[in-house]
Amino acid sequence: MNPASASPDPLPPLGLSWGIKRSFIDYITSLPDGSVSATGGATVAAASLFCFSPESSDYDPARGTGVLRFRGDVRLAGHHGMLLVRLLDPWITFTSGSGVLSISSGGGGQDRTTVGFLSPSTPHEAGGSLVWEHVDVVISPDGSELFDGQYAAGQPMDPLFIRITG
Numbered sequence: 001m002n003p004a005s006a007s008p009d010p011l012p013p014l015g016l017s018w019g020i021k022r023s024f025i026d027y028i029t030s031l032p033d034g035s036v037s038a039t040g041g042a043t044v045a046a047a048s049l050f051c052f053s054p055e056s057s058d059y060d061p062a063r064g065t066g067v068l069r070f071r072g073d074v075r076l077a078g079h080h081g082m083l084l085v086r087l088l089d090p091w092i093t094f095t096s097g098s099g100v101l102s103i104s105s106g107g108g109g110q111d112r113t114t115v116g117f118l119s120p121s122t123p124h125e126a127g128g129s130l131v132w133e134h135v136d137v138v139i140s141p142d143g144s145e146l147f148d149g150q151y152a153a154g155q156p157m158d159p160l161f162i163r164i165t166g
Contacts, residue, residue, distance in 0.1 A: 011126055012133070012161035016070040016090055017049040019158035021151065024076070031078040040088075042072025050074045052090055054164050059094065061130060061166075064122065068092045068164060085146060092118065092162065101137060101160070115143040116157060125166055132162040 019025065025048065028034040038044050041053035052070035059066035074087040089104040091112065099118030105111035119136040137160055141153040151157070 011129065011131060012049075012163045013045060013051050014129070014163050014165070015054045015072075016052040016068070016092065016160060016162050017045060018052075018090075018137075018160040019047075019049050020074075020076075020087070021147075021157050022048070024147070024150065028076045028078050028083075033080060034078040035075070037075045038072065040071060040073040042074050049161070050087070055089070057164055059130075059164070061123070063096070065094050065096060067094075068162060083148070087115070090115075094118075099135070100140075113142050113146065114140045115146060116140050118160075123162070128166050129163050130166045132160075134159045135162065 025036065028036060036044070038050055043051045045051050050072070052072035055069040055071045057066065057068045059068055069089070069091050071089050073089070076085040077083060086106070087103050088106055091102050093100045093102065097120045099121065100114055101116040101118060102112040102114050105113050116137040116139050121132050121135045123130040123132045137157045139147070139151045139153055139155050139157055144151055144153045
């Protein structure tokens with residue numbers, strides 16, 4: 001057996017990592033005035049993933065339910081201000097068998113906008129963390145609106161990765 005293939009994949013960074021939609025990010029960065037920013041707890045990883053810092057969690061591993069909260073502000077802009085997509089402080093809410101990805105509506109309160117629906121996924125334990133890898137995301141009707149209808153509700157987005165301290 002090749003020793004290189006025996007080594008485990010590196011763990012994703014702590015928090016929520018999501019590439020959103022590679023073709024959309026490529027489009028934004030190709031625009032003469034396209035901009036991508038990550039602030040307030042969000043960063044951009046080398047793998048072109050947006051990483052949101054862990055905030056708090058009431059996830060119950062035994063039941064597979066609860067809310068994972070993350071913080072950060074990702075903004076994708078272009079077309080002289082006519083295009084702006086903002087992903088602020090995402091949360092993932094797991095109910096039995098499904099998950100919902102939502103973002104803050106920006107008012108500072110608890111108003112949330114559902115961006116996508118997650119396929120059922122069970123975390124595994126690694127290095128003292130709970131890790132969800134390659135979680136499939138499909139865009140919600142409100143998420144479609146967020147992207148100005150570029151992606152129809154139900155269309156697959158890039159998978160996401162979650163790592164929280166266990």
